[in-house]
Amino acid sequence: MIRWAVLSVLVMLGACSNQPPAPAEAGGSQAQVQAQPPLSKAERRERQIEHLLDRAELALSRDRLLMPAHDNAYDRYASVLVLEPGNEAARLGLQAIVLRYLDMARDAAQRSRFAEAETYLDRAAGILPQDEGVQSLIQQQREAIARPQERPAADNVTLLDARALGSRSDGIKTELVQLARRAKQTDHMVLIVAASDAQGRWIYQTMREAVKGYLLRGDIQVGSPARIEFLPPLEE
Structure with a gap:
């Protein structure tokens, strides 16, 4: 009897598992997909x-x-x-x-x-x-x-035209030659202030070639505005 009772229960459970799920009631826990209204042109x-x-x-x-x-x-x-x-x-x-x-x-x-x-x-x-x-x-x-830079009133400082330096024009070369000759005549050291180290070396090289045979003493600094400063000669 117990064996037949168990079999009856298993048959009933199998029948229940084959039944389709009951539809969700309105307002139940199942999420309802809401259609989003289309965006307006604005x-x-x-x-x-x-x-x-x-x-x-x-x-x-x-x-x-x-x-x-x-x-x-x-x-x-x-x-x-x-x-x-x-x-x-x-x-x-x-x-x-x-x-x-x-x-x-x-x-x-x-x-x-x-x-x-x-x-x-x-x-x-x-x-x-x-x-x-x-x-x-x-x-x-x-x-x-x-606008070209104005020359300062101080005699020991000469500003250099940045545009002319950038293009290495003939005019700036002539000016550097004159400055080199002045340094030789007065035996002054020169401080070269340039936009870059490479530009400073070019200025010094141009001045040195203008006074071959004379030891042009000078220093190079990177800065602005570009200029040549004449420093007093060192005391013996």
Whole structure:
């Protein structure tokens, strides 16, 4: 009897396992998938603008200003202004690109790389060509780079034209020859201050060749502005 009872229970359990699951009741624990309403045109544009601004900021932080093509700060900000012409963040971003190019131009000019400085200024001018304030700022920078340095009143210091040094023009060579002859005549030591050690060595070599047979005593320092200082002769 016990054996038949056990078999009956197993048969009943098997029958129950073959039954399909009961449908979930409305409001039960089973999660209901809710269909999301489609975004409106304005919402899609807002999300696109946010994405472009994020990408533009990243490119700007990495100095990808105008290059590489289609992955630079300028293209991203310009795309935002197409979608929303009055977007202030994009406008400020373009101004930031201009300022970055001005910084790069100043740095290049200080290292006597004037052609490179002009390239940066040309790029800056093309960012906001209709903005009079920006164009005025760029023009001021051009004039500051092109303006020759004034000679100081002190007799023992002569400033050298950074642009002429950068191109090693005939004019700067003639000036260095004259300075070398002055050093020989007065028997002064010279302190050469130049934008780089290589430029300082070139200045010294040019001066030394101008007074062959005379030991031109001098020292070289890296600094700005570029200049020649005549030091008193050492006392015996």
